[in-house]
Amino acid sequence: VKFSAFSLIINAPDPGTGVVMGQHEKLDSVITLGELVEELGYDAYQIGERHGAPFLCSSPAVLLSAVAMRTSRIRLLTGVTVLTIHDPLRVAEEYALLDHLSGGRLDLVIAKGNHAPHYSTFGLDPAEQWDVLAEKYGLLRRLWSEEGVTWSGKYRLPLEDVTTQPRTYQDKIRIWHGSSTSQQTTELAARNGDPLFSANGFFPSARYQALIDHYRERWVHYGHPGQPTIGVGFPALLIRDTSQEAIQAYRPFWNAQRITPAAKHNGSPFWELEEFIEQGSALIGSPEQVLDKLHRFTEAYRHQLTGVSVDSLPLAWQQEQFERFAVEIAPDLRKQYPNSLWEPST
Amino acid sequence: VVLGAIAARTSRIRLRTGVTVVPNLDPVRVAEDYATVDALSGGRVELTVGKGNFPQPWELFGQDQDEQRDRLVEGVDLLRQIWASKGNVDWDGRFRPPLKDASIGPRPTQPSLPIWWGVSTATWSVEFAAERGLPIVLGGVAQAKEHYGELVDHYRERFAAYGHAASSLQIGTVSHVFVRRDGNQARKEFEAYHHNAMTKTLLATRQGALYTRDYGASLAGPLVVGSPEEVAAKLLDFHARYGHDLQFIHGDIGGQSLEVVAETMELFASEVVPIINQELGQP
Numbered sequence: 001v002k003f004s005a006f007s008l009i010i011n012a013p014d015p016g017t018g019v020v021m022g023q024h025e026k027l028d029s030v031i032t033l034g035e036l037v038e039e040l041g042y043d044a045y046q047i048g049e050r051h052g053a054p055f056l057c058s059s060p061a062v063l064l065s066a067v068a069m070r071t072s073r074i075r076l077l078t079g080v081t082v083l084t085i086h087d088p089l090r091v092a093e094e095y096a097l098l099d100h101l102s103g104g105r106l107d108l109v110i111a112k113g114n115h116a117p118h119y120s121t122f123g124l125d126p127a128e129q130w131d132v133l134a135e136k137y138g139l140l141r142r143l144w145s146e147e148g149v150t151w152s153g154k155y156r157l158p159l160e161d162v163t164t165q166p167r168t169y170q171d172k173i174r175i176w177h178g179s180s181t182s183q184q185t186t187e188l189a190a191r192n193g194d195p196l197f198s199a200n201g202f203f204p205s206a207r208y209q210a211l212i213d214h215y216r217e218r219w220v221h222y223g224h225p226g227q228p229t230i231g232v233g234f235p236a237l238l239i240r241d242t243s244q245e246a247i248q249a250y251r252p253f254w255n256a257q258r259i260t261p262a263a264k265h266n267g268s269p270f271w272e273l274e275e276f277i278e279q280g281s282a283l284i285g286s287p288e289q290v291l292d293k294l295h296r297f298t299e300a301y302r303h304q305l306t307g308v309s310v311d312s313l314p315l316a317w318q319q320e321q322f323e324r325f326a327v328e329i330a331p332d333l334r335k336q337y338p339n340s341l342w343e344p345s346t
Numbered sequence: 347v348v349l350g351a352i353a354a355r356t357s358r359i360r361l362r363t364g365v366t367v368v369p370n371l372d373p374v375r376v377a378e379d380y381a382t383v384d385a386l387s388g389g390r391v392e393l394t395v396g397k398g399n400f401p402q403p404w405e406l407f408g409q410d411q412d413e414q415r416d417r418l419v420e421g422v423d424l425l426r427q428i429w430a431s432k433g434n435v436d437w438d439g440r441f442r443p444p445l446k447d448a449s450i451g452p453r454p455t456q457p458s459l460p461i462w463w464g465v466s467t468a469t470w471s472v473e474f475a476a477e478r479g480l481p482i483v484l485g486g487v488a489q490a491k492e493h494y495g496e497l498v499d500h501y502r503e504r505f506a507a508y509g510h511a512a513s514s515l516q517i518g519t520v521s522h523v524f525v526r527r528d529g530n531q532a533r534k535e536f537e538a539y540h541h542n543a544m545t546k547t548l549l550a551t552r553q554g555a556l557y558t559r560d561y562g563a564s565l566a567g568p569l570v571v572g573s574p575e576e577v578a579a580k581l582l583d584f585h586a587r588y589g590h591d592l593q594f595i596h597g598d599i600g601g602q603s604l605e606v607v608a609e610t611m612e613l614f615a616s617e618v619v620p621i622i623n624q625e626l627g628q629p
Contacts, residue, residue, distance in 0.1 A: 023452045027385045031354060051378070052449035056385075058378035062350035066386050069354035089407070090371075097347045121374065121450070123443025157407070 006046035111178030190218030195229035202268035231305035369417035396464030476504035481516035518592035529573035574617035
């Protein structure tokens with residue numbers, strides 16, 4: 001497997017001290033963490049998109065362009081770009097710029113998003129979001145792959161003979177589809193032969209497994225060759241020498257997180273941290289436990305990209321956890337499950 | 347996106363747009379994007395807003411050109427409201443969905459992120475900037491000194507009439523600048539770039555023919571091309587009329603390599619700026 005470090009740039013108060021970082025300091029840490037994860041040998045750095053406090057990632061293209069200037073190797077991913085609320089033409093322009101500034105290191109992950117406030121802020125009807133997503137995805141693909149695009153659809157004014165600038169740096173920017181709730185996404189991804197990125201968030205793993213299974217099934221149905229490319233997120237990482245220490249250290253963050261509006265909207269069935277650890281994707285425990293769990297997940301999902309997040313932990317812990325993961329966990333998994341994602345084709 | 351990248355590689359310079367075409371954009375997205383750059387850069391962003399000067403955006407974004415003024419005004423007022431608000435935003439208008447108790451972030455790092463108002467031809471536009479107390483940036487590159495001079499006079503008068511303190515008035519202007527040690531060499535070298543811009547890019551895509559294609563007339567008018575001494579003298583002549591605080595140097599009108607533009611920028615910084623500062627008695 002390959003590894004990505006991902007963040008939704010949650011600027012929440014430290015549950016121990018109550019202190020909230022300044023926004024400049026917090027956003028500056030996004031860049032320094034990008035530099036760190038490149039040094040540590042991660043394959044990718046991934047920034048999500050949410051609109052409204054406590055998230056500071058309303059402009060992932062801007063943040064990733066800053067990261068691009070301070071890194072040279074790692075892939076730059078969104079996670080996810082909420083395509084439903086944007087004009088695909090602006091998305092085509094902004095991310096093509098990022099593709100150039102990064103020397104072709106962009107992979108775009110698109111989805112409908114999972115944050116309630118964006119419906120009202122951007123005037124999107126949730127009942128229409130799947131149709132909106134499919135239409136905007138189709139237009140974005142055309143704007144990147146064709147010149148002189150003439151197009152008409154339901155959710156944007158028609159275009160006549162339009163060539164967006166700049167053109168993409170890469171021949172074809174990979175577009176992943178973020179998956180967490182619906183077969184409409186797995187269907188859209190499979191139909192177009194695109195990779196899938198499973199949120200693998202705060203629900204029992206069976207739900208995400210079922211969506212991944214559906215995606216594989218539809219991939220075969222559409223006659224695509226080989227195995228599809230799948231990424232999987234792990235939204236909580238905390239390694240301590242023993243599982244007791246890890247659980248104890250994480251509990252205040254879990255208790256603060258589970259009562260936030262974002263968590264309520266999410267509707268997670270997990271209330272106790274132990275439930276999240278036993279039935280869900282939490283990587284909270286000793287190095288042996290975390291490694292063992294990732295082996296089980298990787299055997300089950302058969303994915304090529306593992307994303308880990310340390311969001312909501314204090315900055316010093318984030319740095320420490322990215323490092324422990326890179327040193328104590330990643331090498332074994334890399335060796336056991338090799339793949340050619342992002343490697344130059346021969 | 348571009349300024350976000352530049353923010354990561356610089357530490358001191360102000361990061362400005364010229365111009366942010368607000369009528370074609372969602373003001374909420376503009377607020378988010380530039381607040382992010384402001385936070386990343388430690389508070390170095392300044393926005394110049396305007397209706398834009400090229401017709402393509404209108405075709406791309408499918409908006410009625412007659413509405414551009416209303417869209418611009420509504421958009422800029424919303425942008426100012428978002429950045430001025432301490433908490434969530436309530437707003438209702440014509441051109442985007444209403445906002446109800448909306449959380450929009452991040453916050454700009456500067457307590458008041460400067461918004462400059464781009465002015466090229468219309469007096470209503472000067473009037474609006476004066477009413478809101480916004481600093482202005484003159485288009486500067488297309489028309490005669492007297493045209494911009496009249497806009498400046500009008501702006502100063504209206505700015506005072508609306509009761510804003512003269513000390514808070516700020517004016518910028520833009521010039522196409524090309525500097526070489528030898529003034530004749532500069533004028534000779536620049537002619538091809540000017541011809542190219544007028545026939546293939548600027549004029550070919552513009553609707554109104556604000557620019558003149560005549561090179562001699564342009565040199566006598568808005569173009570600032572010559573030796574360091576000539577360039578300084580011409581900018582000082584503009585300054586005598588506008589009394590502006592900020593001069594934008596547009597060194598690349600298209601078709602020029604990085605080296606060609608960099609030579610202008612280097613000569614400007616090392617030789618033109620000292621003459622102007624000495625003349626105006628500035629450090």
